[in-house]
Amino acid sequence: MQVFQILEGKTIDTIYSIGENNTVFEALELMANKNIGAVLVMDGDKLIGIFSERDYARKVILLGRASRDTLVGAVMTSKVITVETDQKIEDCMQIMSDKHIRHLPVNKEGKLVGIISINDIVSAIIREQKAHIKSLESYISGSPL
Structure with missing residues (x-):
């Protein structure tokens, strides 16, 4: 399975995204309203960072900063790891595991087209495994799918 298949299956x-000059509080509001764990930081069409719950915990709360006064650009992760739509999800899972990250922005031909989370990958793998099991059960029992 490849990344584009996960993007096709996402309901949203x-x-x-948010700008680097928005406050952390504004980013948190967006994340809470959309029930997401990270938001992309954009400068126009250019991806310049990602802000996650982990960034908030480590770079705002633990350092005693105020979310209403701190700009996203000051605490975002600026070295964003991205993947391409044709990458295998197993490769994405390995990247996430190795880098200790939960979100991967997705590019197609140099243009940002989406974002996948570890939850998206795990859900896709589970669906794929269930389909394999059903197929094998059908084969063994001799009944059509």
Whole structure:
């Protein structure tokens, strides 16, 4: 299975983003309203960072900063790891595991087209495994799918 298949299966294809000059509080509001764990930081069409719950915990709360006064650009992760639509989800899972991240922005031909989470990958793998099991059960029992 490849990344584009996960993106096709997502019910929401909106990319939620915020600017580096928005406050952390505004980013948190967006994340809470959309029930997401990370938001992309954009400068126009250019991806310049990602802000996650982990960034908030480690770079705002633990350092005693105020979310209403702190700009996203000051605490975002600026070295964003991205993947391409044709990458295998197993590769994405390995990247996430190795880098200790939960979200991967997705590019197609150099253009940002979406974002996938570890939950998206795990759900896709589970669906794929269930389909394999059903197919094998059908084969063994001799009944059609």
